[in-house]
Each structure stands twice: as C-alpha cells, then as structure tokens.
Amino acid sequence: MKRGFLALLAAVLATPSFAAGTDCRIGSYALGDGRNLDIGPSEGTALRWRLEDGTTGKLTPAGSGRWISTLGWTDRPDGKTVTFDCGRGTIRFAQVTGKRIPFDVTETRFRGAGVDLAGRLILPRGAGKVPIVILIHGSEHDSGIANFALQRQFAARGIGVFVYDKRGTGASGGRYTQDYLLLADDAIAAMHEAKRLAGTRAGKVGYQAGSQGGWVAPLAARIEPVDFVIVGFGLAVSPLEEDREAIALNMRDRGYGPDVMAKAMEVADATAAVMLSDFREGYDGIAAVRRKYGQEPWFRDVRGDVSYVLLEKDAAELRELGPVLLAGAPWQYDPMPVLRNLAVPQLWILAENDIDAPSAETACRLKALAANGRPITTVMFPRTEHGIYEYETGPDGKRLSTRQPDGYFRMMVDFIRNGRIGADYGTARIAGPAG
Numbered sequence: 001m002k003r004g005f006l007a008l009l010a011a012v013l014a015t016p017s018f019a020a021g022t023d024c025r026i027g028s029y030a031l032g033d034g035r036n037l038d039i040g041p042s043e044g045t046a047l048r049w050r051l052e053d054g055t056t057g058k059l060t061p062a063g064s065g066r067w068i069s070t071l072g073w074t075d076r077p078d079g080k081t082v083t084f085d086c087g088r089g090t091i092r093f094a095q096v097t098g099k100r101i102p103f104d105v106t107e108t109r110f111r112g113a114g115v116d117l118a119g120r121l122i123l124p125r126g127a128g129k130v131p132i133v134i135l136i137h138g139s140e141h142d143s144g145i146a147n148f149a150l151q152r153q154f155a156a157r158g159i160g161v162f163v164y165d166k167r168g169t170g171a172s173g174g175r176y177t178q179d180y181l182l183l184a185d186d187a188i189a190a191m192h193e194a195k196r197l198a199g200t201r202a203g204k205v206g207y208q209a210g211s212q213g214g215w216v217a218p219l220a221a222r223i224e225p226v227d228f229v230i231v232g233f234g235l236a237v238s239p240l241e242e243d244r245e246a247i248a249l250n251m252r253d254r255g256y257g258p259d260v261m262a263k264a265m266e267v268a269d270a271t272a273a274v275m276l277s278d279f280r281e282g283y284d285g286i287a288a289v290r291r292k293y294g295q296e297p298w299f300r301d302v303r304g305d306v307s308y309v310l311l312e313k314d315a316a317e318l319r320e321l322g323p324v325l326l327a328g329a330p331w332q333y334d335p336m337p338v339l340r341n342l343a344v345p346q347l348w349i350l351a352e353n354d355i356d357a358p359s360a361e362t363a364c365r366l367k368a369l370a371a372n373g374r375p376i377t378t379v380m381f382p383r384t385e386h387g388i389y390e391y392e393t394g395p396d397g398k399r400l401s402t403r404q405p406d407g408y409f410r411m412m413v414d415f416i417r418n419g420r421i422g423a424d425y426g427t428a429r430i431a432g433p434a435g
Contacts, residue, residue: 143170279322
C-alpha cells in the first residue's frame with residue numbers, strides 16, 4: 001500500500017483503466033455459504049476482492065475467463081481462482097458460487113461550497129428506513145465514486161451509503177484542496193443531498209472518514225450535528241505534529257537514543273519551515289541540516305509523513321509540486337477544540353503500528369476526552385498499519401499489507417446501526433462506552 005506525499009503524486013499521475021459501474025464484474029455478491037464478497041477496481045486491468053472478515057486479494061486475468069488471485073498486496077498467489085458470468089450476474093469464487101446483490105442507485109450532482117460535486121446514493125432494496133453513512137475522503141486525489149468499496153459493502157448489510165468525489169477529483173468540479181473547512185462544508189452539502197435523495201427512507205445519518213478525513217468529519221459534525229461519526233486511522237493532533245511524531249517513532253523503532261532524537265528534531269524543524277511557507281522558502285535550512293548531519297548513519301533513516309520527500313527532492317521540484325499536492329494544508333490545525341465540544345457519538349479506530357500517522361498520542365487524547373464525558377469510543381488494532389491493514393515485513397524491511405483485521409468492518413456496521421459497539425471484535429482493544 002502506498003502512503004504519504006509520494007502516494008499523492010502517484011495518484012495524480014495514475015489514471016485507472018476503468019471506473020466502477022463501467023465494468024460488469026464490479027459489485028457485491030451473496031455467496032452460497034452466506035458470506036458477502038465485494039469486487040472492485042484495482043491497478044490497471046486488475047480487480048480486487050474483499051470479504052467482510054478483512055481478507056482481500058488482487059485478481060489478474062489469466063485467460064479463458066479465469067482470474068487468478070494474489071494475497072493482499074503481496075503479489076503472492078493464494079490459490080484462489082474466480083470466474084464471472086456478467087449476463088446472469090453470478091460469480092464463482094474459490095469454488096463457491098454467488099449472485100450479484102441488487103441495490104437502488106441514484107447518481108447525482110450537487111452544490112458543495114461554491115463548486116459542483118458528483119455523488120452517488122446507494123440504498124438496499126426495499127421501502128423501509130435505513131441508516132445512511134456519508135463516506136469522506138482522505139488526502140487521495142482519485143475518485144471515491146470509482147474506488148470506495150465500502151459504498152457496496154455497507155449497502156450489502158442494509159445500510160444506505162452516499163459517496164462523492166471530493167473537489168478537484170474524479171467527476172467533481174473545483175480545485176483540489178486540503179483546506180479542512182472547505183472540505184467540511186462539502187461534506188455537509190453531501191449529507192443534505194443524501195437525505196434529500198433518500199427521502200422517507202433516511203434513518204440515522206452520519207459520517208465515515210479515513211486518514212485526513214479524521215480532521216474533516218468531526219469539524220463537519222461540529223458545524224452541523226449528525227447522528228454518528230466514525231474515524232479510521234485519523235488523528236487528534238495537527239498535521240505538523242503528525243510529521244514530527246512519525247520522525248520520532250521512526251528513530252525509536254531503529255533504536256536511536258536521545259542524542260540522535262534531538263538531531264532528528266532539528267531536521268523536523270527545518271522541513272516544517274518549508275511546509276509552513278507553502279513550499280516557497282526554507283530550503284537553506286534543509287541544506288544546512290544536510291551539511292551538518294548528512295554523513296551520519298541515522299540521517300538516511302529520517303522519514304516522517306512528508307519530511308522524507310523534502311530531504312530527497314530538489315527545491316525546484318518541491319516548489320512546483322508541493323503547493324499542488326498539498327494545496328491549502330493547514331499544517332498547524334488543532335483538532336482538539338472541536339473534539340472537546342463535539343457531542344456527536346464517535347468511534348475512532350486506530351492502527352497500533354501506524355508509521356505514517358502514529359496513533360499513541362491520539363489514543364491518549366481521545367481517552368482523556370472520553371474520561372471527561374465526551375461520547376468517544378477508541379479502538380486499537382494491534383499489528384496493523386495505516387488503513388487498518390495487517391502486514392508482513394520483507395527482508396528489505398518494507399511492509400506488505402495482507403488484509404484488514406477480522407472485526408473491523410463488523411464493528412463499523414454495529415456502530416452505524418446501534419450507535420455503540422459490542423465487546424468482542426477479534427484482537428481489537430476497546431476503550432470507552434461499549435456493549
């Protein structure tokens with residue numbers, strides 16, 4: 001799984017070969033053994049399957065209508081083969097047959113904060129009221145409508161879903177931005193559009209957000225309350241603190257002591273100066289720490305969420321790319337005033353080994369807020385990274401995502417339906433109101 005600044009660059013440059021809805025195989029299927037299977041787009045002409053227990057794999061065409069699966073994101077064969085019959089809406093997945101699940105789908109365009117946005121409402125078939133969840137983007141530049149599997153997975157569990165392309169992405173208008181207030185206003189507009197389209201079928205309505213959306217969703221809910229907020233792998237610290245915490249975690253993980261940590265924080269100060277200038281200035285400071293420490297063995301291990309790119313790329317390239325990829329990023333945004341005053345029930349799901357958005361300080365802050373009466377449930381999944389992905393570590397030290405933990409999806413479904421979760425979700429550690 002790609003992460004951070006370079007992932008944003010890759011997303012800008014990459015164009016999927018098809019979008020959801022144009023490939024007859026994409027959809028959710030009820031398998032004969034009672035499981036629900038989702039098929040969505042992946043890189044190039046590949047597809048990706050997902051089960052509700054968190055297992056997943058990439059499907060690659062193998063000829064004669066057969067697709068071969070590889071485990072997670074490892075590119076290692078897992079022994080599964082898949083065939084589709086688009087005319088009948090059926091699938092055969094690892095020797096188990098399944099039937100496409102029909103949904104009521106409405107495509108729409110609606111007005112965000114000064115821009116026209118593309119959206120989609122997916123409702124389970126029927127006439128009764130259903131809870132509705134609005135999916136809020138992270139920092140990605142690609143289309144949520146085309147790529148968010150949760151739009152089908154939640155609908156397959158009887159939950160209405162509204163998905164939209166954030167401004168400057170997919171079929172939506174406007175320029176890409178990381179201005180949280182603008183994005184929160186767009187999320188509120190999406191919530192209103194979802195309720196309008198759902199009409200009398202709309203029950204409880206709330207947000208589900210990942211990563212950067214963890215700053216946006218609570219802000220939107222504070223401006224105009226909803227019934228629930230779910231945040232996955234988000235943060236209760238500022239973006240600048242995120243990068244600094246990621247550098248510190250990286251140094252600790254590699255066994256460096258306080259002397260090296262102090263030097264690494266000098267590097268963090270230098271890269272922060274560039275970010276705070278919107279990538280216009282501060283490059284002399286980076287050059288200075290590179291001259292001072294560049295030959296020391298720890299220097300090449302400095303990562304962070306953004307800093308490593310500033311240390312690798314030249315100033316001219318960063319001046320051009322930085323303001324585009326990180327447009328409007330509020331580096332010093334403090335989410336705590338919003339969270340202290342937010343009465344909406346919240347479920348925060350964190351990854352214990354997240355090296356891009358370290359979760360320890362966020363978990364401490366959320367637990368303190370809960371102790372002071374805020375309606376926050378915090379869940380930590382061990383041995384997971386950003387995205388709540390379990391992983392294996394290769395000989396080169398790089399992580400390869402394998403799956404999401406069992407219980408992650410089920411937990412979100414329970415919270416959307418009931419406003420609370422139970423006590424047992426696999427390896428999850430729960431703090432706050434549960435059961």
